[in-house]
Amino acid sequence: MxxxxxxxxxxxxxxxxxxxxxxxxxxxxxxxxxQGVAEVWNHVATGDVLKPDDTMKTGEKGSAVILxxxxxxxxxxxxxxxxxxxxxxxxDVRQLSQEELMLKLxxxxxxxxxxxxxxxxxxxxxxxxxxxxxxxVSHTLVGNDIQIGIxxxxxxxxxxxxxxxxxxxxxxxxxxxxxPPLGERFENRLMVAEALExxxxxxxxxxxxxxxxxxxxLTAPQEQFVRSKIVQxxx
Amino acid sequence: MQMRTGLLLWTGMIIGPMAVEGQxxxxxxxxxxxxxxxxxxxxxxxxxxxxxLTQIRDWDFSVSTYTGVSSADGGFVFHGLTLGKRFMDNxxxxxxxxxxxxxxxxxxxTLSVSGIDAPASNDREIEYSEQGSIGFAHRFSQDLSIGVxxxxxxxxxxxxxxxxxxxxxxxxxxxxxxxxxxxxxWLIDLGVLWTPFQYLxxxxxxxxxxxxxxATLPDSLDRLALPREPIASLGTVYRFSxxxxxxxxxxxxxxxxxxxxWTPGLGIALRNALYVDGHESPAIAAVSLGLGWSYEFVEIGxxxxxxxxxxxxxxxxxxxxxxxxxxxxxxxxxxxxxxxSLSVKAIFGxxxxxxxxxxxxxxxxxxxxxSFELFAYRPIGKARVRNVSSKRIQARVSFFxxxxxxAPTESPSFTVEPGEVAEAELTAVFxxxxxxxxxxxxxxxxIYVTAAPAEAYDDRAQxxxxxxxxxxxxxxxxxxxxxxxxxxxxxxxxxxxxxxxNKEALSVxxxxxxxxxxxxxxxxxxxxxxxYVSDPKLTADFVQYPSETLKIRGGDCDDMTVCxxxxxxxVGISTAFVDVVPPGSPEKSHIxxxxxxxxxxxxxxxxxxxxxRYIVRKGKNGTETIWIPIEPTxxxxxxxxxxTAGAQEYFDEVELGLGLAKGWVRILDVN
Numbered sequence: 001m002x003x004x005x006x007x008x009x010x011x012x013x014x015x016x017x018x019x020x021x022x023x024x025x026x027x028x029x030x031x032x033x034x035q036g037v038a039e040v041w042n043h044v045a046t047g048d049v050l051k052p053d054d055t056m057k058t059g060e061k062g063s064a065v066i067l068x069x070x071x072x073x074x075x076x077x078x079x080x081x082x083x084x085x086x087x088x089x090x091x092d093v094r095q096l097s098q099e100e101l102m103l104k105l106x107x108x109x110x111x112x113x114x115x116x117x118x119x120x121x122x123x124x125x126x127x128x129x130x131x132x133x134x135x136x137v138s139h140t141l142v143g144n145d146i147q148i149g150i151x152x153x154x155x156x157x158x159x160x161x162x163x164x165x166x167x168x169x170x171x172x173x174x175x176x177x178x179x180p181p182l183g184e185r186f187e188n189r190l191m192v193a194e195a196l197e198x199x200x201x202x203x204x205x206x207x208x209x210x211x212x213x214x215x216x217x218l219t220a221p222q223e224q225f226v227r228s229k230i231v232q233x234x235x
Numbered sequence: 236m237q238m239r240t241g242l243l244l245w246t247g248m249i250i251g252p253m254a255v256e257g258q259x260x261x262x263x264x265x266x267x268x269x270x271x272x273x274x275x276x277x278x279x280x281x282x283x284x285x286x287x288l289t290q291i292r293d294w295d296f297s298v299s300t301y302t303g304v305s306s307a308d309g310g311f312v313f314h315g316l317t318l319g320k321r322f323m324d325n326x327x328x329x330x331x332x333x334x335x336x337x338x339x340x341x342x343x344x345t346l347s348v349s350g351i352d353a354p355a356s357n358d359r360e361i362e363y364s365e366q367g368s369i370g371f372a373h374r375f376s377q378d379l380s381i382g383v384x385x386x387x388x389x390x391x392x393x394x395x396x397x398x399x400x401x402x403x404x405x406x407x408x409x410x411x412x413x414x415x416x417x418x419x420x421w422l423i424d425l426g427v428l429w430t431p432f433q434y435l436x437x438x439x440x441x442x443x444x445x446x447x448x449x450a451t452l453p454d455s456l457d458r459l460a461l462p463r464e465p466i467a468s469l470g471t472v473y474r475f476s477x478x479x480x481x482x483x484x485x486x487x488x489x490x491x492x493x494x495x496x497w498t499p500g501l502g503i504a505l506r507n508a509l510y511v512d513g514h515e516s517p518a519i520a521a522v523s524l525g526l527g528w529s530y531e532f533v534e535i536g537x538x539x540x541x542x543x544x545x546x547x548x549x550x551x552x553x554x555x556x557x558x559x560x561x562x563x564x565x566x567x568x569x570x571x572x573x574x575x576s577l578s579v580k581a582i583f584g585x586x587x588x589x590x591x592x593x594x595x596x597x598x599x600x601x602x603x604x605x606s607f608e609l610f611a612y613r614p615i616g617k618a619r620v621r622n623v624s625s626k627r628i629q630a631r632v633s634f635f636x637x638x639x640x641x642a643p644t645e646s647p648s649f650t651v652e653p654g655e656v657a658e659a660e661l662t663a664v665f666x667x668x669x670x671x672x673x674x675x676x677x678x679x680x681x682i683y684v685t686a687a688p689a690e691a692y693d694d695r696a697q698x699x700x701x702x703x704x705x706x707x708x709x710x711x712x713x714x715x716x717x718x719x720x721x722x723x724x725x726x727x728x729x730x731x732x733x734x735x736x737n738k739e740a741l742s743v744x745x746x747x748x749x750x751x752x753x754x755x756x757x758x759x760x761x762x763x764x765x766x767y768v769s770d771p772k773l774t775a776d777f778v779q780y781p782s783e784t785l786k787i788r789g790g791d792c793d794d795m796t797v798c799x800x801x802x803x804x805x806v807g808i809s810t811a812f813v814d815v816v817p818p819g820s821p822e823k824s825h826i827x828x829x830x831x832x833x834x835x836x837x838x839x840x841x842x843x844x845x846x847x848r849y850i851v852r853k854g855k856n857g858t859e860t861i862w863i864p865i866e867p868t869x870x871x872x873x874x875x876x877x878x879t880a881g882a883q884e885y886f887d888e889v890e891l892g893l894g895l896a897k898g899w900v901r902i903l904d905v906n
Binding site for chain 2: 034036037038039052053055089091100103104106141142143144145148174177178179180
C-alpha cells in the first residue's frame with residue numbers, strides 16, 4: 001500500500017514538473033527566490049518548483065542545484081549548479097535559437113530607440129530643450145549596488161558554462177546597462193564575445209571583440225589575444 | 236351683277252411643282268458627322284440630344300449659314316444662331332433661333348375656266364418651320380447627363396380662294412383672296428448622354444414625347460400635317476484614340492447614320508458620314524464631308540451634304556408625290572437638297588480647352604477628428620486623372636470640403652502624357668471645426684484638377700468623405716496619441732491640484748526621483764476616483780478625451796491610458812503606449828502605458844532592485860532612462876498595483892514572449 005502511494009506521489013510530482021518547470025534538487029546555505037516582478041526574496045528548499053519568471057539568488061556561502069526539465073521543449077534534462085554569490089533569472093535557463101537571439105538583439109536596439117514615425121505620418125516634434133527646469137532639484141541618489149551586479153554577472157557566467165550562450169549574451173548586456181563598470185571589465189566582455197562566437201554569430205562576435213579593444217587598461221597579452229581572435233574569425 | 240362662286244380650287248396644286256426652300260442641319264459638324272445623338276458637345280445641334288448640353292464649358296455662341304450648290308440656288312442664307320451657357324457646374328441651358336430651319340413648298344396655281352388657263356395672282360404655300368428651340372440639361376454624375384428640349388413648330392398653309400366676279404366689260408372676272416391655316420405646336424424631346432468609359436459614349440433621344448398645341452389645321456388639310464408620333468433615336472461614339480472616333484446612330488423612323496471624325500492636329504478636324512434611310516432608294520440616302528478648324532476660342536466649320544437620289548432631292552416635286560408624313564424631321568427628310576453649310580462658333584468665359592479629366596476618385600477611409608492633422612501628410616484618397624489633350628501636361632489635384640477646410644489642399648504637380656492616366660494622392664488640411672463633429676457625418680468633397688499652364692480647373696469631381704465622431708478611434712494605437720491632450724485646461728487643473736495637495740510629500744527626498752514620485756502621486760491621487768468601465772456596446776473603438784474621463788470618472792483601458800498619459804504629460808513626464816496585439820488573438824489586443832522616470836539605469840535601485848519592474852529605453856535625446864510600465868485597468872487600486880501589473884505584463888510579453896522582437900508588441904512614444 002505504501003509503495004502504491006509513493007508511486008502515485010512520484011507520478012504526480014513527475015507530471016507537475018514535466019511542463020518545462022525547474023526543480024530545486026539541492027540547497028546549501030542561503031538560497032532565496034523572488035517571484036516575477038515582486039521585490040521580496042523568499043527562502044527556497046529542496047523539491048521546490050520554480051517558474052520561468054522567478055529569480056534565484058545564492059548567498060555568500062550558499063549554493064544550489066536545479067534540474068531543468070524539457071529545456072526549450074527539446075525533452076532534454078539539464079542539471080545546473082549555482083555557486084555562491086549568484087543571481088540568475090530562471091527565464092534565462094532556456095535555449096534560444098539563433099534566430100531568436102538575433103531577434104532579441106534587434107529588440108535591444110528597438111527598446112533603446114523611440115518608435116520612428118514614418119515620413120507620411122504627422123509627427124509633432126517636442127522642443128528639444130525644456131525651459132523651466134527646476135534648478136532646486138538635488139541629486140542625492142547613490143548608484144546601483146555593484147555587488148548585486150557582480151552576482152548577476154556570476155549568474156551570467158553560469159549560463160555560459162552550461163551552454164546557454166544566447167541568454168548569457170542578453171543578460172550580460174542588461175547587466176552592463178545597469179552596472180556600467182562591469183561592462184568595462186575585460187573578462188566579462190570576453191565572455192560575451194565568446195558566447196556570441198559559440199552561438200555562431202560571427203559578425204556580432206567580431207563587433208564585440210572590436211569593442212573590447214577599445215577598453216581602457218588592456219594588457220598587452222589581452223590585446224594580443226583579442227586580435228588573434230579577430231584574425232581567426234575573419235578567416 | 237356680282238356673282239361669287241365661293242369655289243375653292245385645288246386644281247393647280249395637283250399638277251404644279253413645288254420648291255423646297257429650307258431644312259435644318261444647323262451646323263457643319265452635325266452634317267459632317269451625321270450620327271450626332273451621342274456626339275452633342277455644345278449648343279450646336281442640341282436638338283439631337285439635349286443631354287449633351289452639359290459639355291458646354293461656359294458661354295458658347297454659334298452662327299451658321301448655308302447655300303445650295305445648284306445654279307438655281309441663291310447665295311448664302313442665314314440659317315440661325317445658338318447661345319449656350321453652363322452654370323452651377325452641373326446645369327446647362329441653350330436657346331436656338333433658326334429661321335433657316337424651314338421647309339417651304341410653293342404651289343403655283345392655274346385656273347382653268349372654259350378651256351382658258353388664267354394665272355392666279357398668288358401662289359399657294361405650305362410652310363413648316365421650327366424657328367425657336369430651348370434646351371436644358373443636368374449632369375447627374377461625371378458619366379450621366381439628361382436633357383430636355385422644346386421645339387416650336389409652325390405649320391402654315393396659305394390657301395388662295397378664287398372668286399369669279401362680274402365686271403362691266405367682262406362677264407366673270409377671277410378675283411383671288413388668301414386664307415391662312417396655322418398649327419402651332421411645342422414638341423418636347425428628352426435626351427440622355429451616358430459616358431461609361433472615356434472611350435465610349437451612348438446617347439438616346441426620345442423626340443416628340445410631348446405635344447402642346449395651341450392651334451391645329453382643319454381636318455380637310457390633315458394630309459399636309461407633319462407627323463407627330465414619338466421617335467426614338469439611339470447612338471454611340473467610340474473613340475479609338477484621342478484623334479479618331481466613330482459614331483453610329485439609328486432611329487425608329489427608319490433613318491440611320493454612320494460618321495467618323497479624325498483630328499490630326501493643329502486644330503483641324505476631318506469628318507464624313509453616310510446617311511441611310513429605309514424609305515429611300517438607294518438606302519444610302521446621302522453622304523457628307525466636313526472640315527473643322529479651331530483655335531483658342533473660335534471654331535469654324537464647313538460641310539457638304541450630297542444626296543444619292545438626284546430626282547427626289549432635286550428641289551421640285553409634284554404635290555401628288557409629296558408625303559408630309561415622311562417629314563419626321565425638318566433636319567433631314569426626303570425633300571432636302573444638296574447643300575454647303577458654314578458656321579462659326581465662339582466660346583466665352585472659361586474659354587480654355589480642358590486638358591485633364593478626373594476619371595475616378597477613391598477615398599481611403601473615414602476622417603477621425605482626433606487625428607485630423609494626419610491628413611495634411613497622409614493621403615485621404617486618390618484621384619485618377621487622364622490627359623485628354625494632345626500635349627504633355629503638368630497637372631495638380633486639389634481637395635476641398637466646405638466648412639471643414641479653409642482652403643483647398645493641392646497635390647504636388649505631376650506629368651501626364653497625352654491620353655495617359657496618372658494617379659494623384661489627395662491630402663487635406665482640415666480646420667478645428669472637424670473636432671466639433673459629435674457623431675458620424677457625411678460631407679461632400681470637391682476634387683479639382685488643374686493642368687498647366689491654366690489657372691482655372693479643367694475638371695471637377697465629387698466624392699463622399701466620412702467624418703467619424705470625435706470619440707471614434709480607428710483602432711490603430713498610433714492614432715490614440717491624438718487623444719492625449721496635456722494642455723487641456725481640465726487636465727492641467729487636475730494634475731496641478733493633485734500635486735499641490737501633495738506638495739509637502741513631494742518636497743522630501745531625492746530630486747532624481749521627482750518624475751517618478753510625481754507620477755505616483757498623480758496616479759494615486761486620482762486612482763481611487765476612477766472606475767474601469769467598458770466601451771458602450773457597438774462602439775468598440777470609442778475613446779474618451781481626458782477631460783471626459785476626468786468628468787465621468789471612468790473608462791476602459793484606452794480611456795485610462797489616454798487620460799493618464801495626458802496627466803503625466805501635463806507635468807512634463809514623457810509617456811509611451813505599449814500596444815499588444817497577440818498573434819492569432821487580435822481580440823485580446825491591449826494597450827498600457829509607460830512613463831519616463833528620467834532616472835538613469837545605473838540608479839535603478841532607487842526605484843526597485845528588481846530590474847524586471849522597469850524598462851531601460853533610450854529617449855529622443857539619446858540618453859537611456861528608466862521607464863515604468865503602468866497597467867491602467869487596475870489603476871483604481873493605486874500606483875503600486877498598476878505598476879506591478881504593468882511590469883509583469885511587459886516581462887511576460889516582451890521578455891518571455893519576445894513580443895517586441897517579433898513585432899506583436901510595439902512601443903509608441905506619445906510625446
